Amino acid sequence: xxxxxxxxxxxxxxxxEMIYAKTLLLLERTGLKVPNDxxxxxxxxxxxxxxxxTQTLYIxxxxxxxxxxxNQAPRDKEDFTPRKLTGEISTQVFLVDLLTKEKRYGLMDxxxxxxxxxxxxxxxxxxxxxVIPADIPSEMAEVEAFKxxxxxxxxxxxxxxxxxxxxxxxxxxADQMGLKHTYxxxxxxxxxxxxxxxxxxxxxxxxxxxxxxxxxxxxxxxxPVSAAGTILLTNAEVLGSMFLIQALTNxxxxxxxxxxxxxxxxxxxxxxxPNQALFGMAMAQMARYYGFTTLTNTGLSDAILPDxxxxxxxxxxxxxxxxxxxxxxxxxxxxxxxxxxSFEQLVIxxxxxxxxxxxxxxxxxxxxSLGLDVIERVGFGGNYLAEExxxxxxxxxxxxxxxxKKDTWEQWTxxxxxxxxxxxxxxxxxxxxxxxxxxxxxxxxxxxxxxDIAAEAWKEYETSLKK
Amino acid sequence: MAxxxxxxxxxxxxxxxxxxxxxxEAVAENIAPDNIINQYMVPAMNEIGRRFEEGDxxxxxxxxxxxxxxxALEILKPLMSGESAxxxxxxxxxxxxxxLHDIGKNLVASMLEGCGFEVINLxxxxxxxxxxxxxxxxxxxxxxxxxxxxxxxNQMQSVIEALKNAGIREQVKVMVGGAPVSEQFALxxxxxxxxxxxxxxxxxxxxLLNCV
Numbered sequence: 001x002x003x004x005x006x007x008x009x010x011x012x013x014x015x016x017e018m019i020y021a022k023t024l025l026l027l028e029r030t031g032l033k034v035p036n037d038x039x040x041x042x043x044x045x046x047x048x049x050x051x052x053x054t055q056t057l058y059i060x061x062x063x064x065x066x067x068x069x070x071n072q073a074p075r076d077k078e079d080f081t082p083r084k085l086t087g088e089i090s091t092q093v094f095l096v097d098l099l100t101k102e103k104r105y106g107l108m109d110x111x112x113x114x115x116x117x118x119x120x121x122x123x124x125x126x127x128x129x130x131v132i133p134a135d136i137p138s139e140m141a142e143v144e145a146f147k148x149x150x151x152x153x154x155x156x157x158x159x160x161x162x163x164x165x166x167x168x169x170x171x172x173x174a175d176q177m178g179l180k181h182t183y184x185x186x187x188x189x190x191x192x193x194x195x196x197x198x199x200x201x202x203x204x205x206x207x208x209x210x211x212x213x214x215x216x217x218x219x220x221x222x223x224p225v226s227a228a229g230t231i232l233l234t235n236a237e238v239l240g241s242m243f244l245i246q247a248l249t250n251x252x253x254x255x256x257x258x259x260x261x262x263x264x265x266x267x268x269x270x271x272x273x274p275n276q277a278l279f280g281m282a283m284a285q286m287a288r289y290y291g292f293t294t295l296t297n298t299g300l301s302d303a304i305l306p307d308x309x310x311x312x313x314x315x316x317x318x319x320x321x322x323x324x325x326x327x328x329x330x331x332x333x334x335x336x337x338x339x340x341x342s343f344e345q346l347v348i349x350x351x352x353x354x355x356x357x358x359x360x361x362x363x364x365x366x367x368x369s370l371g372l373d374v375i376e377r378v379g380f381g382g383n384y385l386a387e388e389x390x391x392x393x394x395x396x397x398x399x400x401x402x403x404x405k406k407d408t409w410e411q412w413t414x415x416x417x418x419x420x421x422x423x424x425x426x427x428x429x430x431x432x433x434x435x436x437x438x439x440x441x442x443x444x445x446x447x448x449x450x451x452d453i454a455a456e457a458w459k460e461y462e463t464s465l466k467k
Numbered sequence: 468m469a470x471x472x473x474x475x476x477x478x479x480x481x482x483x484x485x486x487x488x489x490x491x492e493a494v495a496e497n498i499a500p501d502n503i504i505n506q507y508m509v510p511a512m513n514e515i516g517r518r519f520e521e522g523d524x525x526x527x528x529x530x531x532x533x534x535x536x537x538x539a540l541e542i543l544k545p546l547m548s549g550e551s552a553x554x555x556x557x558x559x560x561x562x563x564x565x566x567l568h569d570i571g572k573n574l575v576a577s578m579l580e581g582c583g584f585e586v587i588n589l590x591x592x593x594x595x596x597x598x599x600x601x602x603x604x605x606x607x608x609x610x611x612x613x614x615x616x617x618x619x620x621n622q623m624q625s626v627i628e629a630l631k632n633a634g635i636r637e638q639v640k641v642m643v644g645g646a647p648v649s650e651q652f653a654l655x656x657x658x659x660x661x662x663x664x665x666x667x668x669x670x671x672x673x674x675l676l677n678c679v
Contacts, residue, residue, distance in 0.1 A: 093617055093647040105649070132617050141617070162618040188567045196565065220527070221570050264525035266664065267570055338646070 003362045006081045006323040010281040016289050019232055024061035026236040027243075031058040032191050034244070036198035042247050057244075064239055071252045072291025082327045084357055085318070087299065087349055089114070089128035090331030091145075091159045094340035098305060098421055103340045106131020109436075110341075111145055115153045116435035117343055117428060123353035124332060127157035130341045139464075142166035143173075143457045147450050150177050154441045160184060163196060167203040169457040174209065176449045177442070182210045185245060185253075187237050189217035205248040212253040213241030216297070218269055219261040219279075227275060231282045234259040238283075254327070255292035257283035263302075271300035271330070271337040272313030280321025288325045296321045299329030299349075304336045306348050306421055314352065343432070344424035351403045358399040369393060403427065469493040471507050474539075478511035481531020483538045490539040500543040508536055512581060520666075526574065533581025554585040556676045559601045559639075560611040561589030563622035571645060572613035574665040579611075582669050595622075595629035602635050609672055614645040623648075624656035640675040644668060 011019070034040055035055040044050045049058035095110050096103045114130035129145040136144055142159055143166055149157040150173055158181050161167050167183070174181040183204045188194055201211055215237035217223035219230040238257045245253050259279040261270045270276070280296035287294035299318030303310035318329045332353075333346030363369075374389040384390050403423055407415065416422075440447055469492035477485035493503050515532040518524035558579055562572050569591045576586045587605050589597055598610060610630070612623045623643050630636040642660040643653050653661035660675055662668035 094649075105651075138617055138621055162616060192567065194567055264527065265519070265522060267526055267574060 003083060004081050004360050008281065008320070008324045009285065010278065010324065011285050016285060019228070019235055019286065020289070022232050023236045023239060024064055026232070027059040027064060027240050028061050029058070030191065031056045032187075032193065032237075032240045032244075033057075034193055034198065035195045036193075036202070038202060039198055039244065039248065043244070046247055057240075059240060059243055064243060067239075067243055067246055067252070068290050068292075071246075073293075081323055081360065082325070084360065085299075085322055085329060085353060086123045086125040086357075087329060087332035087353055088124065088126040089118070089130055089157075089333050089341070089346070090338070091129045092131050092334065092338065092341035095131050096335040096340035096342045098335065098342050098344055099425055103335075105134035106341070107135045108133040108144060108148065109135075111148050112152060112438060113343065113432050113435045114341075114346075115149060115157070116432050116438050117346065118155060118157075119153070120431045121346065121350040123350045123357065124346065125155065127153035127155040128331075129157070129159035130333065130343075130346075132159070137461065139163070139165060139461050140457060143169045143454055146170045146173050146181075147454045150174075150179075150450055151440050151442060151447055152438050161200055164199040164203055165457075165460070167200045169453055171204065171207045171209055172453050173450055175207075176446060176453070180209050182212050184214050185211040185241060186213065187215045187241060189215060189222040189237060190233055191237065191240075201244075201248055210251065210253070211245045211249055212256060213238055213245060214256045214258050214295075215241060216258040216260055216269075219259070219275060220264055221262040221267060223259070225261075227278055227282070230259050230261070230279065231286070234279070234283060235286055252292075254294060255283075255287040255290060256295040256328075257286070258295070258297040258330070259283060260297060269337050270302055271297075271334070272302040272309070272317065274316070276300065276313075276317040277320040280317060280326050281324040284321055284324040284326040293327045294325070295328035295330075296326040297330040298322070298326065299332070300334065300337075302337050304339060306345055306424070311352070314349070315356075319356065343428045344421055347424040347427050348403065348420060351401060354401070355399060355404065364396070469496055469498065471498070471503065474503065475507045475511045478508050478532055478535045478539070479514055481515075481528060481535050483531075483535045486535040486539050487542065490542050494542060494546065500547050503539070503543060508539060512536055526665075529581075530574070530577050533577045537580050555583040555673065555678055556609060557585045557587070557605060557607040558609045558611055558672065559587045559589060559598065559605060559607040560613070561593035561598060561601075562591040562613045563619050563626060564592055564594045565619040565622060566614045566616050567591045568613070568615040568645075571615070571665070572611075575611060575613070575644065575662070575668045578665040578669050579672060582673075584609075584669075584672065595626045598626045599629050599633045599635070602630065602639055603633070607639060608676055609640045609642060611642045611644070611668070611672075613643075614648065617647045620645075620647055620652065621656075623658070627657050642668065642671060642675070 033055055034057040040050045040052060040057060043057050047060060047063055094103045095106045110131045111129045115127045118124050118127040127149055129149060133141050142161055145159045161170060161183055183200060185201050204211055215234055217230055217233045219225050223230040223233045234257050238255055242252055261273050261275040263270050276298050280298040283296050284294055298321040299314050301310040301313040332349035333341050335342045335345060371389050374387050378384060469489055474489040477489060512532060515524055515529055519529050560572060560576050562569050576588045580586045587601060589601055612626060614620055627641055640659040643658045644662045650661045660671045662671045
């Protein structure tokens with residue numbers, strides 16, 4: 001069978017059922033804080049209990065069970081590991097230069113450089129904005145980022161949408177492109193939504209654009225410090241968010257569960273602690289129990305530099321969660337725990353994903369690949385270098401990397417004794433040497449349409465300043 | 468008889484109930500509040516601070532000790548007179564309008580309280596006018612603002628403008644913090660201080676009030 005198969009379990013069936021039962025109790029008894037009357041009315045019409053005075057939504061267990069029952073995919077009895085693992089980009093506030101060890105606020109120019117770089121990175125599936133640009137007013141940052149991505153990228157992409165103002169202009173842009181943009185409908189843990197998040201969700205739903213959830217409770221701070229408690233709270237926030245998304249859009253989103261822990265000394269969200277592997281595995285198992293696909297925030301690191309800590313944390317957390325059934329991992333190119341974005345880190349991340357996907361692809365066992373005839377022909381001693389069998393199978397059976405080196409000491413010395421960061425930097429420089437001359441990926445009429453929409457947004461923004 | 472060595476342990480381990488009981492016993496025995504604070508409670512706070520700095524204690528332990536200390540101070544402060552009854556300074560603190568995140572802000576508030584400041588915590592999603600009213604009502608020396616979102620960062624500048632418009636900007640020092648905030652941003656919006664964590668926030672507050 002040409003594909004890696006796995007069957008890893010962290011939770012027993014009774015444990016899964018206990019977490020699920022407590023989740024139903026939590027959503028029914030404690031509920032979710034949903035400060036939006038329109039959404040509360042929709043949920044009330046579906047059978048939820050609503051307290052408008054406290055803006056609390058109580059979801060009866062039967063409604064959650066019905067949602068799961070109607071939407072669960074057939075479970076794969078052989079537990080095939082998802083076939084491919086790719087990363088995307090999480091827009092950061094700061095741009096980090098790991099070589100000079102400096103960080104600064106992001107710029108529009110960085111977004112363009114990111115678009116050009118991502119075109120050449122096959123395991124980075126979306127050309128999301130690498131930074132929030134600080135060289136234009138923050139109110140206009142999201143609109144301008146979308147305009148640039150839609151204009152120059154051949155891959156899908158976007159950035160976090162944080163205000164209803166942005167949503168009102170970004171969605172017409174997506175419509176012009178014939179694309180759907182998915183809004184990250186996330187909670188402020190524990191169990192709370194921002195007013196703005198709910199307003200944006202309504203705008204997306206009314207324009208026919210999808211929503212996805214991504215609760216990020218943090219063990220020890222915004223979730224119980226026990227892993228089990230955090231898994232319970234995350235499970236409740238994910239299922240509650242999925243219920244709301246179905247209520248607003250009439251379609252279900254994946255079971256994306258981004259549970260984290262915090263560093264108990266700094267209160268900084270931890271990206272690479274071993275807890276991430278445990279959370280990833282547990283949430284993947286919960287998703288499999290329901291028959292949903294899932295993203296877990298694994299494949300991340302707390303390390304600032306791309307060093308051993310970084311590689312081990314990324315690899316260990318992603319692989320454990322993935323082999324348990326997690327379909328997606330966290331965003332790539334991040335320096336430490338959301339300390340900024342690094343082009344070099346993204347190149348390194350693309351490479352480890354290439355490495356890992358080579359393993360996932362598995363091996364082909366056929367009459368031809370076994371090569372009995374060539375083994376018999378070469379016989380005792382000798383080698384296979386000049387055999388046709390070698391030429392035929394070499395490219396599929398050999399992982400080649402220009403970044404993960406296998407040099408001799410002499411080759412390494414002749415090359416300037418560079419580390420992985422310097423090598424990644426060379427790739428970034430080569431790929432992006434001419435990024436400011438990047439040609440638009442869309443025709444003139446679409447460019448004009450995007451410009452017109454952005455101009456309208458600027459007009460509204462400037463008018464608001466005069467008030 | 469009040470066991471004051473146990474008071475040290477109670478504050479160190481963050482046991483609020485024991486701290487209050489022993490403090491009440493000490494007060495009943497007419498032990499001077501200054502003595503209780505300076506001989507037992509401050510050394511306990513120093514010790515938990517030392518352990519924290521060395522990586523042997525965690526934030527929740529720091530907060531529990533600060534809470535125990537605050538509980539005892541509420542008993543002792545009314546009994547004190549003169550300079551020793553005054554706090555290091557008064558701080559108004561809040562997460563700016565549009566933002567519901569409060570862990571960092573509460574951590575700074577607790578650390579300031581534990582270190583001797585009086586703190587008026589306005590909570591989350593705080594409008595400009597509430598900051599202004601709080602300054603007028605409480606006359607703090609410092610206003611602290613926090614945010615986690617880039618979309619609400621500019622709200623900090625808006626609060627500073629509101630303080631100016633109300634004619635009270637010069638009465639207070641303004642400190643800002645939060646994940647997207649930098650020293651550069653703090654200077655740009657006209658704040659007096661920036662801190663990236665709760666420990667340095669306390670140091671910065673003391674520095675601004677010349678208490679270091």
